[in-house]
Amino acid sequence: MSGPKRYSELKRTLPITGKILTGRLRMLEGENLILRHMYPEIPMRVEYALTEKGEAMRQMVEAFERWFSQYIDCHRMDDA
Amino acid sequence: MSGPKRYSELKRTLPITGKILTGRLRMLEGENLILRHMYPEIPMRVEYALTEKGEAMRQMVEAFERWFSQYIDCHRMDDA
DNA sequence: CTGTATCCCATCTGATACTG
DNA sequence: CAGTATCAGATGGGATACAG
Numbered sequence: 656m657s658g659p660k661r662y663s664e665l666k667r668t669l670p671i672t673g674k675i676l677t678g679r680l681r682m683l684e685g686e687n688l689i690l691r692h693m694y695p696e697i698p699m700r701v702e703y704a705l706t707e708k709g710e711a712m713r714q715m716v717e718a719f720e721r722w723f724s725q726y727i728d729c730h731r732m733d734d735a
Numbered sequence: 736m737s738g739p740k741r742y743s744e745l746k747r748t749l750p751i752t753g754k755i756l757t758g759r760l761r762m763l764e765g766e767n768l769i770l771r772h773m774y775p776e777i778p779m780r781v782e783y784a785l786t787e788k789g790e791a792m793r794q795m796v797e798a799f800e801r802w803f804s805q806y807i808d809c810h811r812m813d814d815a
Numbered sequence: 816c817t818g819t820a821t822c823c824c825a826t827c828t829g830a831t832a833c834t835g
Numbered sequence: 836c837a838g839t840a841t842c843a844g845a846t847g848g849g850a851t852a853c854a855g
Binding site: 816817818819820821822823824825826827828829830831832833834835 | 836837838839840841842843844845846847848849850851852853854855
Protein backbone atom coordinates (compact mmCIF):
# COMPACT_ATOMS: atom_id res chain seq x y z
CA MET A 656 0.00 0.00 0.00
CA SER A 657 3.05 2.29 0.00
CA GLY A 658 3.54 2.42 -3.74
CA PRO A 659 4.67 0.11 -6.57
CA LYS A 660 7.07 -2.64 -5.64
CA ARG A 661 9.60 -4.67 -7.58
CA TYR A 662 9.52 -8.44 -7.53
CA SER A 663 12.93 -8.61 -5.86
CA GLU A 664 11.90 -6.15 -3.17
CA LEU A 665 8.82 -8.18 -2.30
CA LYS A 666 10.89 -11.33 -2.27
CA ARG A 667 13.47 -9.81 0.05
CA THR A 668 10.79 -8.43 2.37
CA LEU A 669 8.32 -11.31 2.61
CA PRO A 670 8.88 -14.65 4.34
CA ILE A 671 7.83 -16.75 1.34
CA THR A 672 9.66 -18.46 -1.48
CA GLY A 673 9.77 -17.15 -5.03
CA LYS A 674 7.32 -19.76 -6.23
CA ILE A 675 4.68 -18.78 -3.69
CA LEU A 676 5.23 -15.07 -4.25
CA THR A 677 4.78 -15.48 -7.99
CA GLY A 678 1.63 -17.52 -7.37
CA ARG A 679 0.19 -14.85 -5.09
CA LEU A 680 1.02 -12.06 -7.51
CA ARG A 681 -0.73 -13.99 -10.29
CA MET A 682 -3.81 -14.45 -8.09
CA LEU A 683 -3.92 -10.78 -7.15
CA GLU A 684 -3.52 -9.89 -10.81
CA GLY A 685 -6.33 -12.32 -11.68
CA GLU A 686 -8.60 -10.62 -9.15
CA ASN A 687 -7.68 -7.29 -10.66
CA LEU A 688 -6.17 -6.07 -7.40
CA ILE A 689 -2.71 -5.36 -8.79
CA LEU A 690 -1.18 -4.58 -12.16
CA ARG A 691 2.07 -5.97 -13.48
CA HIS A 692 4.37 -3.57 -15.29
CA MET A 693 7.34 -5.04 -17.11
CA TYR A 694 10.25 -2.90 -18.22
CA PRO A 695 12.35 -4.64 -20.89
CA GLU A 696 15.64 -3.31 -19.61
CA ILE A 697 18.76 -5.27 -18.89
CA PRO A 698 18.56 -6.53 -16.27
CA MET A 699 14.82 -6.88 -16.52
CA ARG A 700 12.60 -4.92 -14.14
CA VAL A 701 9.04 -5.79 -13.08
CA GLU A 702 6.89 -3.68 -10.81
CA TYR A 703 3.54 -4.44 -9.21
CA ALA A 704 1.13 -1.63 -8.38
CA LEU A 705 -2.34 -1.57 -6.86
CA THR A 706 -5.34 -1.02 -9.09
CA GLU A 707 -8.19 1.20 -7.93
CA LYS A 708 -9.92 -1.91 -6.59
CA GLY A 709 -6.78 -2.83 -4.69
CA GLU A 710 -6.21 0.69 -3.44
CA ALA A 711 -9.79 0.69 -2.12
CA MET A 712 -8.75 -1.97 0.38
CA ARG A 713 -6.76 0.62 2.28
CA GLN A 714 -9.58 1.32 4.74
CA MET A 715 -9.80 -2.39 5.51
CA VAL A 716 -6.08 -2.62 6.01
CA GLU A 717 -6.06 0.40 8.27
CA ALA A 718 -8.94 -1.00 10.32
CA PHE A 719 -6.94 -4.20 10.65
CA GLU A 720 -3.81 -2.34 11.72
CA ARG A 721 -5.76 -0.53 14.43
CA TRP A 722 -7.22 -3.79 15.69
CA PHE A 723 -3.85 -5.52 15.50
CA SER A 724 -1.89 -2.87 17.37
CA GLN A 725 -4.52 -2.76 20.08
CA TYR A 726 -4.98 -6.48 20.66
CA ILE A 727 -1.84 -8.25 19.47
CA ASP A 728 1.37 -7.88 21.37
CA CYS A 729 4.19 -8.50 18.91
CA HIS A 730 6.61 -9.26 21.72
CA ARG A 731 4.39 -12.09 22.93
CA MET A 732 2.82 -13.56 19.82
CA ASP A 733 2.36 -16.89 21.63
CA ASP A 734 -0.40 -15.67 23.93
CA ALA A 735 -3.87 -15.17 22.64
CA MET B 736 -21.24 -10.39 14.80
CA SER B 737 -25.02 -10.44 15.39
CA GLY B 738 -24.97 -12.15 18.76
CA PRO B 739 -24.18 -15.58 20.22
CA LYS B 740 -24.76 -18.55 17.95
CA ARG B 741 -25.42 -22.22 18.56
CA TYR B 742 -23.29 -24.89 16.95
CA SER B 743 -26.23 -26.23 14.98
CA GLU B 744 -27.14 -22.80 13.69
CA LEU B 745 -23.61 -22.18 12.45
CA LYS B 746 -23.56 -25.62 10.88
CA ARG B 747 -26.85 -25.02 9.08
CA THR B 748 -25.73 -21.58 7.90
CA LEU B 749 -22.17 -22.18 6.79
CA PRO B 750 -21.02 -24.21 3.77
CA ILE B 751 -18.55 -26.33 5.73
CA THR B 752 -18.67 -29.74 7.34
CA GLY B 753 -18.96 -30.31 11.07
CA LYS B 754 -15.32 -31.28 11.38
CA ILE B 755 -14.09 -28.07 9.82
CA LEU B 756 -16.54 -25.94 11.77
CA THR B 757 -15.41 -27.47 15.05
CA GLY B 758 -11.81 -26.94 14.05
CA ARG B 759 -12.41 -23.28 13.25
CA LEU B 760 -14.29 -22.71 16.49
CA ARG B 761 -11.41 -24.25 18.42
CA MET B 762 -8.94 -21.98 16.62
CA LEU B 763 -11.01 -18.88 17.31
CA GLU B 764 -11.32 -19.95 20.94
CA GLY B 765 -7.55 -20.48 21.06
CA GLU B 766 -6.99 -16.96 19.74
CA ASN B 767 -9.38 -15.67 22.39
CA LEU B 768 -11.76 -14.31 19.75
CA ILE B 769 -14.78 -16.32 20.88
CA LEU B 770 -16.00 -17.93 24.08
CA ARG B 771 -17.71 -21.31 24.28
CA HIS B 772 -20.65 -21.61 26.62
CA MET B 773 -22.02 -25.08 27.30
CA TYR B 774 -25.44 -25.62 28.83
CA PRO B 775 -25.79 -29.14 30.26
CA GLU B 776 -29.42 -29.49 29.24
CA ILE B 777 -31.01 -32.39 27.40
CA PRO B 778 -30.51 -32.10 24.56
CA MET B 779 -27.19 -30.37 25.09
CA ARG B 780 -26.79 -26.74 24.01
CA VAL B 781 -23.55 -24.94 23.14
CA GLU B 782 -23.29 -21.29 22.23
CA TYR B 783 -20.35 -19.32 20.88
CA ALA B 784 -20.06 -15.60 21.57
CA LEU B 785 -17.47 -12.99 20.65
CA THR B 786 -15.00 -11.83 23.25
CA GLU B 787 -14.08 -8.15 23.48
CA LYS B 788 -11.13 -8.87 21.20
CA GLY B 789 -13.46 -10.53 18.73
CA GLU B 790 -16.05 -7.81 18.97
CA ALA B 791 -13.31 -5.28 18.22
CA MET B 792 -13.01 -6.77 14.75
CA ARG B 793 -16.36 -5.24 13.84
CA GLN B 794 -14.76 -2.16 12.26
CA MET B 795 -12.62 -4.39 10.09
CA VAL B 796 -15.60 -6.44 9.04
CA GLU B 797 -17.61 -3.34 8.21
CA ALA B 798 -14.74 -1.91 6.17
CA PHE B 799 -14.61 -5.20 4.31
CA GLU B 800 -18.36 -5.18 3.68
CA ARG B 801 -18.15 -1.68 2.22
CA TRP B 802 -15.28 -2.68 -0.05
CA PHE B 803 -17.03 -5.89 -1.04
CA SER B 804 -20.36 -4.32 -1.91
CA GLN B 805 -18.62 -1.66 -3.95
CA TYR B 806 -16.24 -3.85 -5.95
CA ILE B 807 -17.68 -7.36 -6.01
CA ASP B 808 -20.78 -8.10 -8.02
CA CYS B 809 -22.40 -11.16 -6.44
CA HIS B 810 -24.33 -11.91 -9.60
CA ARG B 811 -21.11 -12.18 -11.56
CA MET B 812 -18.55 -13.61 -9.14
CA ASP B 813 -16.57 -14.99 -12.08
CA ASP B 814 -15.31 -11.61 -13.27
CA ALA B 815 -12.51 -9.90 -11.45
C1' DC C 816 -27.39 -31.95 20.00
C1' DT C 817 -22.53 -31.45 19.76
C1' DG C 818 -19.14 -33.19 18.71
C1' DT C 819 -14.73 -37.17 17.56
C1' DA C 820 -12.33 -40.72 14.79
C1' DT C 821 -10.97 -42.52 10.53
C1' DC C 822 -9.88 -42.75 5.79
C1' DC C 823 -8.67 -40.48 1.57
C1' DC C 824 -7.81 -37.15 -1.86
C1' DA C 825 -6.71 -32.33 -3.34
C1' DT C 826 -4.12 -28.46 -2.67
C1' DC C 827 -0.29 -25.71 -0.60
C1' DT C 828 4.30 -25.13 0.33
C1' DG C 829 9.34 -25.46 0.35
C1' DA C 830 13.78 -26.73 -1.69
C1' DT C 831 16.32 -27.04 -5.53
C1' DA C 832 17.74 -26.59 -10.13
C1' DC C 833 17.25 -24.27 -14.34
C1' DT C 834 16.04 -20.34 -18.14
C1' DG C 835 15.45 -15.93 -21.07
C1' DC D 836 16.49 -10.01 -12.60
C1' DA D 837 12.27 -12.44 -12.68
C1' DG D 838 10.67 -16.06 -12.99
C1' DT D 839 9.46 -21.71 -14.31
C1' DA D 840 9.87 -26.97 -13.56
C1' DT D 841 10.00 -30.71 -10.73
C1' DC D 842 9.69 -33.44 -6.70
C1' DA D 843 8.35 -34.52 -2.03
C1' DG D 844 6.29 -33.44 2.36
C1' DA D 845 2.77 -31.00 5.01
C1' DT D 846 -1.73 -29.41 5.48
C1' DG D 847 -6.72 -28.82 4.47
C1' DG D 848 -11.00 -30.64 3.55
C1' DG D 849 -15.01 -33.89 2.70
C1' DA D 850 -17.63 -38.19 3.72
C1' DT D 851 -18.91 -41.32 6.84
C1' DA D 852 -19.51 -43.64 11.07
C1' DC D 853 -19.74 -43.36 15.84
C1' DA D 854 -20.13 -41.32 20.95
C1' DG D 855 -21.59 -38.75 25.22
